[in-house]
Amino acid sequence: MAPPRRVCVTGGGGFIASWLVKLLLSRGYAVHATLRDPCTYGRSRDPKNVHLKQMGEVRENLHLFKADVLDYDALTRAFEGCEGVFHLATPVPEDKIVDPEVQKVIVLSSNAAVDFNPNWPQDKLKDESCWSDKDFCQENQAQERP
Structure with missing residues (x-):
């Protein structure tokens, strides 16, 4: 076998x-x-x-x-x-x-890799040039934790 x-x-x-x-x-x-x-x-x-x-x-x-x-x-x-x-x-x-x-x-x-970028234009489709903003993610994660 x-x-x-x-x-x-x-x-x-x-x-x-x-x-x-x-x-x-x-x-x-x-x-x-x-x-x-x-x-x-x-x-x-x-x-x-x-x-x-x-x-x-x-x-x-x-x-x-x-x-x-x-x-x-x-x-x-x-x-x-x-x-x-x-x-x-x-x-x-x-x-x-x-x-x-x-x-x-x-x-x-994951879509999380491109989804969290407050500077990305709302009317523009997300593609390989859009990445989540690392600082934005870290700031919001810290705020969500008790």
Whole structure:
């Protein structure tokens, strides 16, 4: 029997990414998932990534890697042997994405990356030139917390 096809999912502990990991595992793929801190995987006192542990009998095909999306060496290790990459971690400039020599790279982002810019004209469609204003986001996040 041939080994399963292998792919990598960056940001594997995130909401969308973890559903993608589950789907890929259910379809017989071996999945390399990157996490900021895989040590939280399975710890009962820190449930951040415990949902990955609960994926049942397909878990032997799930391999977790500690990786920051700007760490070339960490991503290279996670991408090793993969034929595809689903890039769901925080978006980075294109010149920072590693050339992993895989067949496909799929980049997914949140609308939050472009949605919070008070200086963007209300009547102008948002596109790749519109990014959320970092200062605006930080100021409003700080105000929302008790």
